[in-house]
Amino acid sequence: MTAQLNPRGDVAVLVPAAGAGVRLGPGAPKALRPLAGEPLLVHAVRRIAAAASVHTIVVAAPAAEVDAVRDLLTPVAPVTVVPGGAERQASVAAALAAVPAGPEIILVHDAARALTPPELVESVAAAVRSGHDAVIPVLPVVDTIKEVGPGEVVLGTVDRSALRAVQTPQGFRRAVLTAAHEAAGDPLTDDAGLVEKQGVPVVCVPGSEHALKVTRPFDLALAEHLLAGGA
Ligand SMILES: Nc1ccn([C@@H]2O[C@H](COP(=O)(O)OP(=O)(O)OP(=O)(O)O)[C@@H](O)[C@H]2O)c(=O)n1
Numbered sequence: 001m002t003a004q005l006n007p008r009g010d011v012a013v014l015v016p017a018a019g020a021g022v023r024l025g026p027g028a029p030k031a032l033r034p035l036a037g038e039p040l041l042v043h044a045v046r047r048i049a050a051a052a053s054v055h056t057i058v059v060a061a062p063a064a065e066v067d068a069v070r071d072l073l074t075p076v077a078p079v080t081v082v083p084g085g086a087e088r089q090a091s092v093a094a095a096l097a098a099v100p101a102g103p104e105i106i107l108v109h110d111a112a113r114a115l116t117p118p119e120l121v122e123s124v125a126a127a128v129r130s131g132h133d134a135v136i137p138v139l140p141v142v143d144t145i146k147e148v149g150p151g152e153v154v155l156g157t158v159d160r161s162a163l164r165a166v167q168t169p170q171g172f173r174r175a176v177l178t179a180a181h182e183a184a185g186d187p188l189t190d191d192a193g194l195v196e197k198q199g200v201p202v203v204c205v206p207g208s209e210h211a212l213k214v215t216r217p218f219d220l221a222l223a224e225h226l227l228a229g230g231a
Pocket residue numbers: 015016017018019020021022023024030031060084085086087088089091092109110111112113213214215
């Protein structure tokens with residue numbers, strides 16, 4: 001039997017957490033590395049569980065850490081833990097396969113975006129509930145973007161007015177995400193990319209600076225600072 005949060009909720013959140021964290025440097029799998037004394041994954045799951053419409057959370061953990069992750073999260077929230085895969089897409093597919101019947105809105109949310117506010121979970125879910133098949137939170141691109149060629153020589157300046165930096169949680173109608181993963185070929189870095197390949201329109205909603213992805217050591221330091229400030 002799958003553990004539930006709000007039995008009347010209509011949202012399942014998949015949490016890919018099986019990555020190594022190579023860009024963060026040597027150490028434990030990234031989701032298990034500490035941020036202010038608690039693993040990134042604990043921070044992430046606590047915030048997801050605080051979102052009122054979440055019915056189910058499924059975490060894809062590093063294969064060798066499934067029992068440890070289950071024990072770690074037991075005091076945090078009712079979660080289902082499955083072994084992840086070698087690529088993010090395989091981890092998401094494994095988590096998706098463990099979602100019970102019921103929730104028709106599926107969110108996919110990186111454990112590495114540990115400080116994502118529950119309000120963003122709700123706003124993405126609400127946009128799917130309002131009728132969109134696929135929804136992504138985005139931020140404007142703040143830097144000038146250059147296209148460069150061999151030798152790091154600038155080829156041109158890109159029009160950034162049409163560019164967005166993409167975050168998670170990304171939200172989907174269940175059948176849409178399932179079909180996209182069933183058809184998945186080469187792994188892509190996000191789920192919206194798979195859905196785009198199916199010809200399904202993907203709609204943007206405002207993201208959050210607090211949903212930053214802890215990728216490099218600077219991001220971890222920034223997340224520590226934000227937490228100390230009450231994030
Ligand atoms: N095989 C994988 C790879 C990634 N992820 C998860 O996908 C999210 C986004 O990936 P990223 O932040 O790029 O994490 P890593 O792949 O661990 O990072 P790196 O590329 O630096 O190793 C993370 O929560 C990560 O744990 C996963 O579940 N399974």
